[in-house]
Amino acid sequence: MISISISISISLAILLLLNPTASEQDHVKLSLINFLQKLSGNDTGITEKLSWNTSTDPCSGNWTGISCNNKNKSIRGITLEGLLLNGSIDATLACTAPTLAVLSLRDNLLHGQLPLEISSCSQLTHLFLSGNRLSGELPLEISELNNLKRLDISNNNFSGDIPSGLTTISGLVSFLAEDNQFTGSIPVFDFNNFQQFNISNNLFSGRIPPDAAQFGNESFSGNSGLCGLPLAVACAPAASPDVPNKPNESSPSTERTIMYLGYILLGATIFLFFLYKLIQKRKKMKKSEINLGSQNDDVSVPISKNNSNSNENKSNEYSTSSTDSPVISSSLVVLKSPVKRSMKFDDLLKCPAELLGKGKHGNVYKVMAVDGSVLVVRRIKEWMISSEEFHKRMEMINKARHKNVLPLVAFYCSKQEKLVVYEFQLNGSLLNLIHGSQFGRTFDWSSRLNMAAGIAEGMSFVHRELQTHGIGHGNLKSSNIIMNNTMDPCISELGLMTTDQTKPTISTTNNSTTMNNNVFKKDVYDLGIILLELLTGKLVQNNGADLAKWVNSVVREEWTVEVFDKALVAEGASEERMVHLLSDCTQVC
Template sequence: MENIHSWILCISLLLLIYSSTSEEDSIKRSLIAFLEKLSPSNPRIAQDLRWNFSTNPCVDRWRGIGCNNRNTSVRRIVLEDLELGGSIDASLLCKAKSLVVLSLQNDNLQGNLPPEISNCSQLTHIFLDRNRLSGNLPSSLSSFNNLKKFDVSDNDFSGEVPKGLGKISGLVSFQVQDNKLNGTIPEFDFSNLQEFNVSNNFFSGPIPKGGDRFGLSSYSGNFGFCGGPFDAICSSIPAPSPLSEENSKSEGDKAILFSGYILLGLFLLVFIMYILVKRKRTQKKKSGNAKESSTSTEQKASRSEYSISSNEGSAVATTGSMSLIVLKNPAVKELKFEELLKAPAELLGRGRFGTLYKVMMSDGNLLAVKRIKDWTISAQEFQRRMERLDRAKHPRVLSAIAFYCSKQEKLVVYEYKPNGSLFKLLHGNQENCTFDWNSRLSVAAGIAKGMSFMHRDLQEVGIGHGNLKSSNILMDTNMEPCISEYGLLAIPRQTSLNNGRKSIKPINDTALKDDIFSFGVILLELLTGKIVQNNGFDLAQWVHSVVREEWTVEVFDKGLLSEGVPEDRMVKLLQIALKCIYKSVDARPTMSQVAEMIHSLKEEEDRSVVSEIDSRDT
């Protein structure tokens, strides 16, 4: 009898061990498959991160994996700044049922956030910011009863925020800024929230009760809010009653309707008077009495610096922030952060490195405000950089008026240029504006002169433009080029542009040479009239192929050819452009050499024009 009991015990233990091993193998297999879905273009990703089926995620320390103290279950997956480029497969991810933290920041992820994410029921921290995720936020997110931090900022999510998210009592951080979300903001327990940001979306309606404690910067860029910190008053007029079944109104109904119109008119009149009085009071306020914008979102900690204690609580790190720093500029006498946020703003465009707004101040001044994203630089470094850029002044380079930096966001303020950009001049509908050869050559010379000065002045610190393109060349009142956004290099890892391939190098070695490639692309754009795609590599390859076949004349813009510009003059500028876009970074000329070559060409062109005029006069 005792032998039978012993056999039963042994068999039970074997089954338990087999079941445990089988579950562990299933989790490993699922995690490796999940990683491969995250990075489908890199079949070696699992090997690079040491995710091997023959090893243990906890004991053998798979990169990006964190486990509990006993190394028995996966608790954290942190894969950040890896440019993975794939999608999230929640059915594979949630095989790790003990998962508490998921952080896939800045991984270039695409697709949607699948509803099956709710199967990871233990999740307390979700960080998916700075990707290209789209679609609606799944309603299943409301089932995360233990959720503490939720960040999906800087994506392309649309639709409404699930109302159930606001009912999660333990939520302390909610970040959905820089998306395309719409509708109204759900009710949140704002007394519990430490971080909250819904800016730069398409939200509208009233600010929920208690939400005004986060200030304007948490709601800016939506233009549909009312109540709370906004001047706009939320309408309380009830919706009209539905029509009767006979689709007719009695005399009493008409009287009620007429009274409603009167009330509506009175309401609008009172509202207009309120706005006028408020504006008049604002203008009379002394500048020293303006309140500083206080927002806890300016104390946002880096989501890479969170820690999970043994009881699964979160250690919240906070950092201070700077106020708006106004540089010496005759365009503005004084500027305050609160006034900047309250001013009417128009979205001019969204790019890879941030968002640009046109802002009208109360005194009528027009400003351009660049909101930068994905730039991991401290407030002190940012301030030093902006002050160093301010000392490098040139007529052909647009200087910043002011700047602001917090852990959450970075803003740079410029004088607004109303004449548009070089891109618009070349490719927009410019029926009444001729952009002839001499004008194009003058623009090229002006840009080269400004870039040459900046490169010389900033060479010791290696600050290049970083994003030089025709849309960043603005035209002033005299239609002279003005280089904007110099030095706003919002790239996480500096890469050298080499025939479409990226290679990691120190910024001092590559930033200036990358600018020269970009300037060469602008020259090609001026010569060909073609729109640049793929960072200019497509245009550069096309020009190379045409020149190689000795069909050089086919390169040039038909507008220039119809103008009768001598081909040899355009070829000389083309040769300069080709030197700038050499495959070898080291073979490219310096910006000073490029400026000198274009200056010589411009002088030759001017002498030719004078000679032609003299010959006509005689």
Template sequence: MDRMAYWVVFIYLFSLFHAAHSVEDEVKQSLIKFLSKLSQGNGQIDPSFGWNMSSDPCNGQWKGVTCNDQSTSVKKINLDNLNLIGTLDAESLCSVQSLAVLSLNNNSITGEISEEIGKCKQLTHFYAHSNRLLGRLPNSFSGLSNLKRLVISNNNFSGELPNMPRISGLITFLAENNQFTEEIPDFDFSNLQQFNVSFDNFSGPVPDLKGRFGVDSIMGNPGLCGNPLFISCPPSPSPTKKSSGISTEKFLTYSGYIVIGLIFLSFVAFKLVKRKNRQGKTSVVKKGVSVDGTSSKPSKVTSSENKSGVSRSEYSITSVESGMLSTPLVILTSPVAKELTFEDLLKAPAELIGRGRHGSLYKVTMEDGTTLSVKRIKDWNISSDEFKQRMEKVDKVKHPNVSPAVAFYCSKEEKLLVYEYQQNGSLYRLLHGSQSGETFDWCSRLNIAASVADALAFMHENHLDDGIPHGNLKSSNILFDKHMDLCISEYGLMVVDSQDSLFLAHGGGNKTVDNSKDAHNSFKIDIYGFGVILLELLTGKLVQSNGSELARWVHSVVREEWTVEVFDKELILEGASEERMVNLLQVALKCINPSPEARPSMNQVALIINTIKEEEERSIVSET
């Protein structure tokens, strides 16, 4: 009886272990249906493939299937060179949400790819060259934000390409020998490593290939023109003049009356504005609040709420305090604001997009359509000369991932920093407030960590003698430009208050930063801030109290040896490498050490993270 009980327990434990290390039946059914559609006309799967409900895809019995390290989810399907002649069932395929790599090269697969392919959200590699696929490439392809490589050459695709430039991380696009038409989209050619659309039916001007791709990548498209082809594009047709039915003489007469009327109205408006200016001073940034903080009657203001709860308001600033104009706006080296004046800046419509302890942030739209971000700083006791010297020093050090200020203004009452507006939001929004509902994969998070580390290491090294760190590093200051390249904003605005003791404390004492006495610790503030950003990337959790609450929670979980519980569930479901996530977590814990002296330098941090990134890239290459 004891032996029988032993076997019962053993069989029960074995079944539990097997269930924890196997793929769900629903996934197996979807994959079997997918392969049956790809197989011969009778829909029967070759038994030698091993794709059946009685076996597990992750134990090596399913031909062409590779799983994650835990053998719990399918990551890669490689069915190259198998004489498959059916159709691609995207609906069944994308039921396997963990799938990252699909390779169907050198078969005879026919039919169209349905829009359901857009549900394969984790897909990073799609290879289907040398098949008989036809029809339009689905628009949903452009929604695959994780896609890195798309190879569809030697098929019968036709029609216009979807909005592929929307995929910011795309590094390979090979679509030669198809029948695509219309214009070639304006890809991010500075990011692409492989590109070929030769021998299609594209027409119109060739986009700027950034000098990275030659004639061989676009040849065989008779309708194309422009560089690098030796075919000039025809001039754009000028608009046809329409007869107005009014004689030239009458037109000139009426125009004269209009001009005289406009001059008269302008004169009256000028007098009215001048009289109004004499009656009182108006607000500098927000109507209803004067420079010295006293309130006045506000003009018409329209407001709305953004997703973070910050009230967004549009302001129309029609006049400024005369004393403020005595100090000019200092234009730095950026060409974005070369004609900008302080008066233009204040008169332009402004929208409040953020408010924090150290000031407010406004989106300002200039008359010529240029959009700028203006940071209005408060409670920073620094003289105008010191402020100017600091901004000029920061401007001299350039890094592609650090957003430079384009101009600044400093008077006794006001300190303003002007930046180019970045339209794709911040890392904070990407992690916590994404409107798209798309997942934020492990590779993207790791790339962001490496890019921020490299940029900070560069800035620290070049500003070491000046003692100028970032000073307020957080995920809301990591922005993304129109190409989704990240840029660190507000570098050099050291406005940390005395309550930010966790950054500087040697055991619990509070103190404000004095660059001249404690330059070493001032750079350690950035190390701590970067460590908190790493925790955000790894956990997906919100940051409060300068990250101290998140740091305490992570430490408590790690102490209990439940490290895997730290990581964002999206990363776990994706099948991200636990080993490399743990390695990055160890870097974060070193960065948030309560003792500044115990924290590593940014150069050391960048070196470690780039090593982790290289290991990840080698792993992806070995899988493909």
């Protein structure tokens, strides 16, 4: 069998010699074919099985297990997993591909050592060797892989100490070495940068570094010599040299008394500190639960005066007409489908209000009505828009009803400020769902897709119905996407544009209307940022610019999978569908 392998190699070399235009790429192809031969234990049929031959290009010739850079057609990855390869690794041959970044040989039968020549793969970022029969010590040269991000050598027979030089690789975020025979102490990595770490079922000994405790008991179990958190095995106190007692040294009982007094004083201090904080917190809560009207001294409730000499409008100012128009008082406008038809503005002012959030252009309050119903009141300050225009805008928004748009309850307008009233929703916002408490709910890939579809449908409807009126959202973000009682997304604060947003310019050409309005463009961009937030699970800062910049930089490096939320990856969500959605996002962000 060895002679057959040698014959194949010689034949391939002759073919290259007979081709006067042979390039370095031909040399790389021949090296990779020989690399595969050694991995397979000189299986003569493996190259044909995987379609590796010098007559085709690895990037366009369907070489199984080869991935390439789409721009310059250079080899980026070799993935040969679960093929029962029972040979050894020749890193010199593999590293002839100068841009090789991923080498994955998981779940085979490879034996022997990891060669020190692995350091020649200077661009390597992902090295996956788990589930083989590799043995011996890790070469010190592995520490020279300065671009390495993920190293998985679990389920092998490696032994000896972990090279301390691995701790100098600043970009390393994943180290999996469970189920081996490693000995010695745990190297002190920068564990705060790690996403994955597991050394269970080895022969490690000594104290677990404090920062490593975050990875849980399962990452360290099976090492009888380890101690310290998160394991239940306490470390023995460090031995101190014997020091003879000084003549005036305090007796053990005196020392113990002083120590106990110190503990008591420390405990009393901590107790008083927390008591002080509790009192301060209660004072703040009382201040926040203030009457909404008391914060708004410049808002008065105009009283409607009927002309005694006129018979017009003798009905109650809150009565409902038979038309579809809203019910209008001299102050509060209550729309047709709210929770409170008989609500009056002075009643609203008397309700206790809890401050939910502060913003540049106003605050948001949770208001408890007299009958126990709960409302949300959004105060808008310094919006230079006339009362008539504000009324028209709110009525147009009220008519644009959609299941994914939070309906208005009422609104108020004065010269100084404006109020918009919604029904309070118990399930919180999309921001809380992604980053905060989920109340036991699993925010899986299917739920995120449904969320994205609902938001997109709502915004599409808004732009379709209100674009001719120049009404967009202008401030679309995950905190403004509210979950209703069926956990469907509802867009809130629609049309509450800020002062730096301009009116739309409408031009008609060939019976088509063209929008020239930054608000609508911003809505599209903001929707893209929300989709990125759903995909990455990262907080949005700087109006989403930082998130978009980071995602685009990772995508340019062709490590798209790195951007996705770890919860989605662990769930096994469809990478193809996530990449497709990510591609749509990056086109608008």
